[in-house]
Amino acid sequence: MNYTLHQLKVFAKVVQTKSITKAAEELYMSQPAVSIQLKHLQDQFEIPLTEVVGRQLYVTDFGKEIYEMAERIINEVYAINYKTMSYKGHLAGRLVISVVSTGKYVIPYFLNEFLKENKGIDLVMDVTNKSKVINSLQNNEVDFALVSVLPNDLKVNKEPLMENHLYVVGGREEPLPKHVISKEELKNMALIFREEGSGTRYVMESYFNKHKIDIRKKMELTSNEAVKQAVIAGLGNSIMPLIGLRNDLLTGDLKILPTVGFPVKSQWQLIWLQGKKMSPVAQAYIEYLKKHKASILKDNFSWIDKVPVKKLKK
Secondary structure, X not given: OOOOHHHHHHHHHHHHHOOHHHHHHHHOOOHHHHHHHHXXXXXXXXXXXXXXXXXXXXXXXXXXHHHHHHHHHHHHHHHHHHHHHHHOOOOEEEEEEEEEHHHHHOHHHHHHHHHHHOOEEEEEEEEEOHHHHHHXXXXXXXXXXXXXXXXXXXXXXXXXXXXXXXXEEEEOOOXXXXXXXXXXXXXXXXXXXXXXXXXXXXXXXXXXXXXXOOOEEEEEEOOHHHHHHHHHOOOOEEEEEHHHOHHHHHHOOEXXXXXXXXXXXXXXXXXXXXXXXXXXXXXXXHHHHHHHHHHHHHHHOHHHHHOOOOOOOO
């Protein structure tokens, strides 16, 4: 046997993503490079690690056992590195965060300086949909989750980060109304929705239910970016978090449509399971946030309160 740590890391990522393409993206490698490393590892075993049926990659039972051992090896290597750093007096370890898709516009600013100050910390961040974020939290697979809607069935601790403002938006070609859009007019607007389970979808529907507004759904898309591009292309309107629209508003590709009751607000919160035993890295991060949150907001998000929303008569 002459496999390398790199081959084991590539194989582990392929197992986790169940896709060579996705593994390549997350490892910042080309697909051929991932395939070559996977083949080099496979060549050392007579029993298949993976198999392809149709166009879907599956991990064999033997492959699953090898994966579990590979994970233990990889984690032990991380432990050696972190132990070395700690002996040098540096904070070291892994910080694992799961983030809902729109949160990718938020969390980097709350991590940047912390990671610069602590070079021994490895960040593992998964940006995915709300249901997967909550599952990873529930299964205790992460230190923290970033959400805009708290889970109902989990006991969690929370650290509020910032407000999340949602507005009704239209594309470049849509003329601004000469008055504030009423709830009745909103009923007739063909809206583009996020998929079931997303935080944005939940906030939208909560608003509609509260005000007894029967909305006509035009289409449903699986990411904020897809919704944004559909609105820009003129396929309809949507209700979107302001946090991801800054550049599009500046270029004029999107515009905020003044609407009664908007912006609708929720709150970005970093959450973790109650009773969770925090690692030194996780504890240090919470302490960092408590100390520096106000300055992070001032330096990076003050533009939110300055977004021009045309004042119109109702």
